[in-house]
Amino acid sequence: MEFPTQADNKFDSSPMKIAFFSTQPYDRKFFDEHNAAFGFTIEYYETALSEKTVNLLHDIQAVCVFVNDQVNRPVVEQLAKRGIKIIALRCAGFNNVDLQATTDHGLRVVRVPAYSPHAVAEHAVAMIMTLNRKTHKAYNRVREQNFSLNGLLGFDLFGKTIGVIGTGNIGKVFCSIMLGFGCKVLAYDLYPNDKVTKTGVSYVPLVELIEKSDIISLHCPLTVETKYLINDQSIPLMKKGVMLINTSRGALIDTKTVIAGLKSGVIGALGIDVYEQEEKLFFRDLSEKIIKDDIISRLSSFPNVLITAHQGFFTQEALTQIAETTLSNLRSFETGDKLLNEVKLS
Ligand code: NAD
Numbered sequence: 446m447e448f449p450t451q452a453d454n455k456f457d458s459s460p461m462k463i464a465f466f467s468t469q470p471y472d473r474k475f476f477d478e479h480n481a482a483f484g485f486t487i488e489y490y491e492t493a494l495s496e497k498t499v500n501l502l503h504d505i506q507a508v509c510v511f512v513n514d515q516v517n518r519p520v521v522e523q524l525a526k527r528g529i530k531i532i533a534l535r536c537a538g539f540n541n542v543d544l545q546a547t548t549d550h551g552l553r554v555v556r557v558p559a560y561s562p563h564a565v566a567e568h569a570v571a572m573i574m575t576l577n578r579k580t581h582k583a584y585n586r587v588r589e590q591n592f593s594l595n596g597l598l599g600f601d602l603f604g605k606t607i608g609v610i611g612t613g614n615i616g617k618v619f620c621s622i623m624l625g626f627g628c629k630v631l632a633y634d635l636y637p638n639d640k641v642t643k644t645g646v647s648y649v650p651l652v653e654l655i656e657k658s659d660i661i662s663l664h665c666p667l668t669v670e671t672k673y674l675i676n677d678q679s680i681p682l683m684k685k686g687v688m689l690i691n692t693s694r695g696a697l698i699d700t701k702t703v704i705a706g707l708k709s710g711v712i713g714a715l716g717i718d719v720y721e722q723e724e725k726l727f728f729r730d731l732s733e734k735i736i737k738d739d740i741i742s743r744l745s746s747f748p749n750v751l752i753t754a755h756q757g758f759f760t761q762e763a764l765t766q767i768a769e770t771t772l773s774n775l776r777s778f779e780t781g782d783k784l785l786n787e788v789k790l791s
Pocket of ligand 1: 537538558559562565610611612613614615616633634635636664665666667668670671692693694718719755756757758759
């Protein structure tokens with residue numbers, strides 16, 4: 446199938462109109478600043494793209510979406526009906542897009558494959574440090590003039606074994622930080638990377654990584670193969686007291702089973718920046734609302750669980766790169782240039 450470009454529409458010289466979904470004030474700030482050089486017309490919507498909200502679109506040539514927008518087949522069909530030709534993801538992961546549907550309807554999909562991998566890798570390290578040295582608890586205690594150390598005991602990271610699942614852009618930065626702490630780093634990836642091995646990381650089978658690691662950190666994408674990678678088969682293999690860190694996608698872990706692992710003490714600490722049902726919770730202030738999700742409420746009740754609301758990417762550098770790459774992707778589409786960051790059905 447010949448895929449369309451905006452350049453096919455040679456008589457229309459007006460700036461491309463793009464609808465941005467799931468936008469927050471910081472998205473507007475960074476995109477407005479960078480769009481000054483591109484001159485696109487941007488319509489910002491706070492709401493997520495879904496079967497309901499797709500009806501908002503009129504006279505739009507492109508949509509820009511984030512991690513929790515639903516780009517399933519019915520949405521893709523509606524986008525195609527409305528003449529939209531390109532979906533620009535302003536994130537790396539694309540598990541929320543039905544690529545079979547976009548291919549069937551001739552829609553192009555672009556993403557931001559790499560934007561400061563340091564942002565997410567460093568956030569994973571921040572979670573480890575917080576869970577281990579309990580600085581969040583110390584902060585509150587000292588503010589209340591409680592200078593006791595009871596309950597704040599941590600462990601040296603030096604000499605510990607860290608298991609890294611997925612050594613792509615983020616995973617390999619994470620490996621190098623942990624090597625810097627003097628840790629032994631084991632890794633598992635479908636495609637082991639020689640450059641990573643040369644830094645001192647050892648690739649091992651997944652089961653060996655799970656059995657030997659003191660800390661396991663997930664840096665692989667969510668795919669059919671990786672869904673519930675951490676489950677009732679893998680948790681019993683883990684070292685008692687293991688720390689589990691997930692900054693990738695919520696459904697990499699079977700949360701109910703992880704709760705059982707926390708209750709039994711097999712999992713000694715859990716840090717998650719992502720959650721399977723996060724689209725109903727994250728990126729908004731629900732402090733006045735009753736949370737109906739009993740799983741997140743149960744997780745929040747554990748003293749050894751740290752939850753952050755998908756903020757791994759949230760640094761100045763990453764937001765700058767996200768805005769620049771997203772707008773450049775759309776400009777390439779407009780001018781008919783090669784789409785370097787296109788996502789295609791494999
Ligand atoms: P990447 O594509 O550079 O690396 C992913 C790695 O995972 C690759 O080396 C790949 O071979 C490996 N992999 C794929 N399937 C695997 C499997 N079944 N088992 C083991 N390894 C497998 O991606 P990245 O930029 O490093 O990002 C990793 C993930 O981090 C993304 O998919 C996304 O879900 C998540 N992410 C989270 C945030 C955040 O804010 N928390 C931000 C960006 C990305």
